[in-house]
Amino acid sequence: GQSxxxxxxxxxxxxxxxxxxxxxxTSGFYGLSWYQQHDGGAPTxxxxxxxxxxxxxxxxxxxxxxxxxxxxxxxxxxxxxxxASYFCAVRGSSASKIxxxxxxxxxxxx
Amino acid sequence: DGGITxxxxxxxxxxxxxxxxxxxxxxxxxxxxxxxxDPGQGLRLIYYSxxxxxxxxxxxxxxxxxSREKKESFPLTVTSAQKNPTAxxxxxxxxxxxxxxPQxxxxxxxxxxx
Numbered sequence: 001g002q003s004x005x006x007x008x009x010x011x012x013x014x015x016x017x018x019x020x021x022x023x024x025x026t027s028g029f030y031g032l033s034w035y036q037q038h039d040g041g042a043p044t045x046x047x048x049x050x051x052x053x054x055x056x057x058x059x060x061x062x063x064x065x066x067x068x069x070x071x072x073x074x075x076x077x078x079x080x081x082x083x084a085s086y087f088c089a090v091r092g093s094s095a096s097k098i099x100x101x102x103x104x105x106x107x108x109x110x
Numbered sequence: 111d112g113g114i115t116x117x118x119x120x121x122x123x124x125x126x127x128x129x130x131x132x133x134x135x136x137x138x139x140x141x142x143x144x145x146x147x148d149p150g151q152g153l154r155l156i157y158y159s160x161x162x163x164x165x166x167x168x169x170x171x172x173x174x175x176x177s178r179e180k181k182e183s184f185p186l187t188v189t190s191a192q193k194n195p196t197a198x199x200x201x202x203x204x205x206x207x208x209x210x211x212p213q214x215x216x217x218x219x220x221x222x223x224x
Binding site for chain 2: 031033035041042043044045048050087089096097098099100101102103105
C-alpha cells in the first residue's frame, strides 16, 4: 500500500521560517507534491519534486530525498496569510493515482 | 478562464437516497479524481479516471459510483450504501503526463444528512 506521514500541527511566529516534513511509503514513485488549503477552500498546488534536491519558488522551497523517502516544505518570511493546512502528495503505484497525506495545520502567531 | 466547476456547493441527502455530485472541467485534462475530506482530515481518494470510459477505485470506493462518458465530466454518485456520507467532496483534474503536472481542484461540495 501507500502511506504518507506528516505532523498534524505546527506553530510559528510571523517573519520566521518553518519546515513541514513528509515521509512516504509507496510501491512506485513519480514525484512528491505540496498543496496549500485555507479553511473551507480548495487545495492549491505549491511545488513538485521528482528528483533529489531543493526546489525554490519565492518564499517557499521544497526538498526531496528519494533514498530516505522523505521530503519537506520550507516556508520563509512567514506571513499571517500563510496560516493554512499543507498537504504532501505522491504519485505512487501509477502516474495517475495521487495520494495525499493527512495534512499539517500551520498556525502563525504575530 | 479554464477551470473545474463543482455543483452544487451544498447538498443534503435523506436516508436511503442516492445523490449525484457534478464535476466539469474545461482544462482538456485526461485524468480526473474524487476525494473525500472529513473535518480536520486529509484528502482520501474515492475514484479516479485516466481516460474516458475508464475509472479505478481509490482507497474508499465503497458506497460510491462514478462514470466517465465524456472527457469533461466525472460525476460522483453517493449511494444509500454509504452510511456516513457527511463530508466535503473535492473533484480534481490533471494531465497524466508528464508526472509533474499539478492537480487543479474545484471549490468542493459539502454533503450533509437530513
